[in-house]
Amino acid sequence: MNDWYSRLLSLPETLSASPALAIGLTFGAFFAGNAVFRRIGRPLWLPPVVLSAVLLAAVVALLGMDYKAYQQGAHWLTVLLGPATVALGIPLYQQMHHIRALWRPILVTLPIAATLAAVYALVIAWSLGATPEVLASLAPKSVTAPIAIGITQQLGGSVPLMMGGLLITGVVATLFVDLAARWLAISDDRILGFALGLNGHAVGTARAFEISPTAGAFASLGMGLTGVFTALILPLVFHL
Amino acid sequence: MLRGFLVLVLFFLLGEALQKVFLIPVSGGVLGMMLMTLTLMFKGGISDDLASASQGLISVLVLLIMPGVVGVFFTADQFAGQWLAVAAALLGGTFLSVLSTLWLMSRVVRLGGGKGE
Structure with missing residues (x-):
């Protein structure tokens, strides 16, 4: 009688030996987060990714599951991020005529805006007394995760702190783009998408695809170009 | 759709291989994305398989x-x-x-860089 009960209690630990539990929890939280999001009337300030992440963190903590064990199982999903990044090349191609029409503004805006995205944060953090390690973790905050990991390691920052900053940046960038668009009276999907991808990497790009395929394509472009540009420039600038 | 997925994985692996061999400071995924766009521009068309596989993956980003x-x-x-x-x-x-990007981009577009809706 006590045997099966103790086996039941240790079930989260036993099951997390296989990635199925972590994957199941992630899928469950993803759908639950989206359902809650629709139920509470799609508020802009609380995107589904945050709802899902909070739910997932709560369930993982309640099950007494080790975060490392969860991460190992969920790694199977993270592997798909590579092919998914490649998939962004397809809307990019399909929207090429829009991009061609705007290549000049893109070329002018990108280096300035991508540099500013890092510099603003670095100057604020530095003036408030952040350590070099924290600065190195914040610098790639607008860059898509796979590239940002490489940059942070190169600069000597902390990857978990960087991932946290990345998420917060993605969410607030999504919010601020929606707010600022109304404020500056900008309704051009191409500009909104570009700003979403440039500042809010994958989170912003996911939001841009909700606006329209054109916005999504420009977000993919902004995300990709920012990633490439920042990866090349930041290590040079940071050591100055 | 699986055929399309295979293409995506192959491009990703190609990007990873290039990155590892030539020590490019850009992730394999982004290299694969650029190769994918260039290939499609060169080919001038896209298969249904690839379109549906990419749509599927993007929707679960x-x-x-x-x-x-x-x-x-x-x-x-x-x-x-x-x-x-x-x-x-x-x-x-x-x-x-965000403010800088939006302001700058809309400014440059209005200055006449972006003709054609």
């Missing part, structure tokens, strides 16, 4: 970044002591950079 996102809640103590600097940098910095 949020799902794929969630495991990394959840880490924030379990590494929150790393922010300890510096949380004010971190929060101010993330919120203030992102706010300023």
